[in-house]
Structures are given as structure tokens and as C-alpha cells.
Amino acid sequence: MKKLVDLITDEIQQSFEMAGYDASYGIVGLSNRPDLCEYQCNGALAAAKTYKKAPFLIADDVAAKLAGSALLEKVEVVKPGFINIKINGRFLSDYLNQIQNDKDLSIEKVKEPKTIIIDYGGPNVAKPLHVGHLRSAIIGESLKRIGRYMGNKVIGDVHLGDWGLQMGLIIAELRERQPDLVYFDPEYTDEYPNEAPFTINELEQIYPAASAKSKDDDQFKEKAMEATHQLQQGNKGYMALWNHILTVSVTDLKRNYKKLDVEFDLWKKESDAQPYIPDMVKYLKDNGYAHLDQGALVVDVKEDTDTKEIPPCMILKSDGASLYNTTDLATIVERMKLFHPDEIVYVVDKRQELYFTQVFRCAKKTKLVDEDTKLTFQGFGTMNGKDGKPFKTREGGVMRLESLIRDIDEEMYKKIVDNRSVKADDARKTARIVGLSAIKYGDLSNVAAKDYVFDVDRFTSFEGNTGPYILYTIVRIKSILNRYEEEGKTIEKGTILPAAGESEKDLMLETSKFNGIVEQAYEERAPHKICSYIYELSNSFNHFYHETKILSEKDERQKQSWIALLDLVREILETSIDMLGFSAPDKM
């Protein structure tokens, strides 16, 4: 559906034209003085220069043409030449009825759906998920959902880190701890009985131990590097071990992502790109894109317009080993081959921005991607604690994601039990749902690229700009709708009447903005815009609710209209939180 503000713009532009001015001056925006008007047009001020005429005279001419417009209730010219607009109540309620009857809830889908791959999550096997991984998962999941609502084919890929030195570290450590494992037998074949020699808990303990050891034991580090090399060369026993590490890790990761309501379409791994490397390297060499620099194979990626130094993109190290870059480039090759995406979006810590600049430039310059395939870096900032430093446990250690979720759930559980509107049996489940809203909304309500403070007290509050507040509003609406239905009545869509009062009109105006907000959030990859919108919408609703006795209204048509409006607000709120990646309980 066309946006309401665009419908008004059309009307004003026509009037500019009818009054003898260029239509392009008739752009309308939301009012920045909501106390005076709902929309405003400042075009007369700009037109004044062209037509060498006082702006308010131009505005007067335009306003005269608007007399009798069915869209507008009030048009007022204010010096020096603003056109202040109030929309007609009937026109507004009709617009909302249309939204309510539209299967896409007014969202105007993209004309040409695109195939978009979102590379997010990015966990590394054998390392427990910690809060740093949280942001990528939350932001990526939301971008994926918004992209789909807009009608695109969006593929989420977890892009598991399974190919680096961490594998060699684990193998080397296991070798020291359990030298008799069959996997270390030089004669190892796949026919040996094959069961993982560790649990996830052991694995998560082995890795940090090995990593710490490698920092002050050079000999051990050598061994780990050698093990990595052998694994990459296809050592059978190591491959079998690596498979166990993968299986055990992936099972655990899936369990954790499920808790976050984050779902990947693809569980591809860095190692999946390895088969593409030899041909890619050959191609880069044969076409003269890559050259040797102190033994390493590199592609120059600097551009004339650069204001800072962009170092070359390294393809192979001097010992011929591949790197993170190599894997990412080969992954691009694989993605092009398998999916032909129009765009690949990387949701990664913003500290990797320079790295991705190199990779993207290299892929473009060497034509590993089509010219019209977009490569996009969506960097995010650090999640800090109240002290402004990266979020830690109370003891100062790295916070595991599981512990964070558990802490939040516990906090929510206490509040929900206190509230006593949920049966004791359901309190845990409800705490889960509300807790997830606290975490996700707390994250997404900030501009993704900025650092933010994860404030447990604030995020779990039922008041203010929080996930629980939004859910509380939805639950409140649901409860009114339920009571209405318990009176034996049915909610009839499309029965909204013109607003009877100011807070109602305000709520209706907020409701009408939904399609514009979703479009903007999609184009700017900005879920935070959806957060601020639903916060405003919830505020408007609560204001209306406190002023209006809905269920005791005697005029049945009026009551029906309010109920329809509430149902529309509920649907918009629930659709919005689905875009953000969480849902609402029935009670809380």
C-alpha cells in the first residue's frame, strides 16, 4: 500500500502545480511541531527563490487550491511560509481499514525480489558461545526476517569457523592428554570404532587450556600448527577427530541458537570453501591479479581515492598456507556458484571492517563476484557492561551466552511471579519469552554500529523503552480483546471509525506509519527504527487506553471500532516483534 505521507504529498504537489508552481516543491513530511499540525510542507520557502515571491504568498496560493480536499481537514499557512496540515479523520480511518484488510498489513513488497545471503552468527567450533556472538546472531536474524517480509529470498548462513589454528590446538592438547586414542595411530582407518572421545563440556575446557598453553609454550604451539597443517592435508585420524569436534559442537550450538530463536538456513563451514581454493588461486595468478610479495601471494586493493592506507589482500602466506581471507574469498566463489546472490551481507564485529574492505575489493577487482552482486559489511559495536568495558561475569571472566540467558530468565521469573497474573506452572515459560525480548530489544534498539551498555536492570524493566514494556502492551491489548470475545462478540476487521478524540487520532496516526517504517528499516538495515516505532506506538496506545473506557462503552458501533483499532495495533506490534526476532506471551 502506498504510504499515507506519499498520498498527502501527491495531493500537495498537485496543488503546487495547479497554483502555477513546480510540483517538486510539494514534498510533505511529518510535522516537527505535533502540537500544531500532523504533517507539514516547507516547499514554499524553497520555491520563493525560484519565483522571486514571498514564501507565504506562494503557500497561500497552494492552500487555496487545497480547499475542499477530502484528505485534509485543516491547512494553515504560517509565516514565513510553512503549510501546516491536519489529515481528515475519515480519510485516516479508511486508510487504517485498508491496512487491516491488506494481507501484507500495508507493507509494500519490493518489485524485484532479490536473493540475499546473510552471513551471521559466525561462531567458532569448540569455543563456547559468549556474549560477543550474541550481537551478530540477534542483528543478523532480524535483518533476515525484515528482508523476507519485504518479499526477498533471504538465506541465513551461520558460516561456522572450523578450519583455523583452534583445531590444531585441540588436537595437540588431546594428543598430550590421551596419547593412546586410536586417532593418533598412524595406521588409523575409518573402520575403527568411532565415538567422540569427549563431551561438549570437556571440549570447551580443552580449548581454553590449549590456547593458554600455546601462548607461553612455543614447542606446543609448533605442534598445534603442525597438527593444523596435517589436518588440512587430510590426515585420516585427525579428520575423524575433527568430525567429532564438529558434531559435538554443532549439537551444542544448535541448542543455544534455538534458545535465542535464531534459525539458520545453512550450516556451512569455513572448511566447505577449501575445495574451491586451488582453482581460485590458479585463476588469480593466471589472470595477473595476484603477485608475490616477500614470498606471499597478494592482490593489491588500494584505490586512488583512499585517504588511508589499505594494505594488499593476502591470498596465501609465504609457506603456501591459506588464511581467513582465502577462506572468505573461496566462500564467495562457492556462494556465487550455489546461489547466485544479488547481495551478501556480513554481520560481523566492526573491528573487522578493514579486513572486509580488503576482501570485498579483492573479490570485485578480480571478478570473483559479478559486477552487480553487492557485498555489504554490517558492522556492530561492542556490548559493554555498566562500567563501559566489554561485558564480563561478576568475577571478571568472559560471560558465556548460556549464563547470560540464565541470569535474565531468573530476573524475569522473579518479576513474573511477583505480578501473579501467570499460573506458577507457566511462569518459567513466560519468563523465557519475556527474557528473550529483554535481550533482543535491548540490543536492537541501539544503532547496530555503536557500542552499547547491556544494562540488565533497565532491559528487564516493564517500563520505559524495553522489550518487556512492548510485550506488556501487547498482553494488555490481548486481554481486552479476549474480554470482548468473552461477551460473545466477534472482532470485525475494517470497522474503524474516525477518531472521537485526540489521543485516539494520535494512535491512529502512529498506526498508519507502519509501512513507511518497515521500508526504512529494510533499506537502511536498521532494526532500531522498528524499535523506536513500536515504542512510540505503545506509548500512544497506553495513553489512549488510560483515557478511554473501551469495554464499558454503550455505543456498540463505537466499541466495535475501538476493538478493531486495538486489534490492528496488536497485529502491527506482533508483526514488528517478529521482525525483531521475538514473540509475546498471552499473559505476563
Ligand code: ARG
Ligand atoms: N568466526 C569469525 C570470528 O569469530 C566470524 C566470521 C564472520 N564471517 C565471515 N565470513 N568471516 O571472528
